[in-house]
Amino acid sequence: MRLDVFTQIPHAFAWLTEHPPVANVLGGELELRLFNYRDTTPLRAGQVDDEPYGGGAGMVLRVDVVAAALEVVYDGEPPARVVALSPQGRQLDQALVEELALEPVVALLSSRFEGFDQRIVDHLCTDIVSIGPYVLSGGELPAMVVVDAIARRLPGALAPGSGEHESFSTALDGGLEYPHYTRPAQFRGWTVPDVLLSGNHAAIDRWRREQSEVRTRS
Numbered sequence: 628m629r630l631d632v633f634t635q636i637p638h639a640f641a642w643l644t645e646h647p648p649v650a651n652v653l654g655g656e657l658e659l660r661l662f663n664y665r666d667t668t669p670l671r672a673g674q675v676d677d678e679p680y681g682g683g684a685g686m687v688l689r690v691d692v693v694a695a696a697l698e699v700v701y702d703g704e705p706p707a708r709v710v711a712l713s714p715q716g717r718q719l720d721q722a723l724v725e726e727l728a729l730e731p732v733v734a735l736l737s738s739r740f741e742g743f744d745q746r747i748v749d750h751l752c753t754d755i756v757s758i759g760p761y762v763l764s765g766g767e768l769p770a771m772v773v774v775d776a777i778a779r780r781l782p783g784a785l786a787p788g789s790g791e792h793e794s795f796s797t798a799l800d801g802g803l804e805y806p807h808y809t810r811p812a813q814f815r816g817w818t819v820p821d822v823l824l825s826g827n828h829a830a831i832d833r834w835r836r837e838q839s840e841v842r843t844r845s
């Protein structure tokens with residue numbers, strides 16, 4: 628699939644693309660394109676935002692700037708999902724990640740400062756997505772969250788088997804994952820559950836399933 632991110636800070640995405648899971652699928656299952664509103668703005672001197680009508684602090688991302696960016700990139704045929712990243716949107720969860728991961732192309736629009744001119748959201752976007760009920764300074768981190776969450780669902784993103792029993796997966800009936808332990812088996816008197824050291828795989832599977840259910844209920 629392809630993810631197109633529109634941002635004022637494309638270089639912020641460098642670390643994301645250099646590390647798994649995104650690095651594992653780039654150029655294969657995932658194409659990630661980064662667009663800077665400043666490169667396509669119809670305004671002079673790279674201007675992309677402006678003061679809010681009605682007054683008040685902060686700058687607002689302009690509708691003509693976003694429209695121009697979408698026009699240049701999609702030539703009148705935007706993808707079926709154009710997502711405005713905003714704290715006011717539908718909260719991202721695994722179901723929404725799976726839904727977006729089914730799309731061939733998703734555009735992710737980030738903003739900064741006061742956010743989007745409302746006409747961007749009303750007329751140029753199909754979805755508004757929040758990564759949680761708190762306000763960040765820009766849409767770059769939310770875009771990275773969405774890219775990472777989608778990328779790790781794609782074939783080849785993770786080591787074989789490691790994505791199957793994760794929290795919210797169907798393998799765990801949408802519940803939380805069971806606890807993990809690794810060496811040393813004893814540390815400061817803190818022990819590892821005996822069953823995990825038993826070598827009895829049926830008992831381990833049973834224990835993990837129970838632990839997952841307990842965590843999910845509490």
Ligand SMILES: C[S@@+](CC[C@H](N)C(=O)[O-])C[C@H]1O[C@@H](n2cnc3c(N)ncnc32)[C@H](O)[C@@H]1O
Pocket residue numbers: 712713714715736737738739740741742743756757758759760761762763764765766767769
């Ligand atoms: C400072 S925020 C704007 C907040 C806006 N004035 C409000 O009160 O709803 C600037 C930008 O960061 C991004 N952003 C901040 N928090 C976010 C969140 N929880 N989820 C998604 N995007 C977020 C959005 O792109 C937003 O337009």
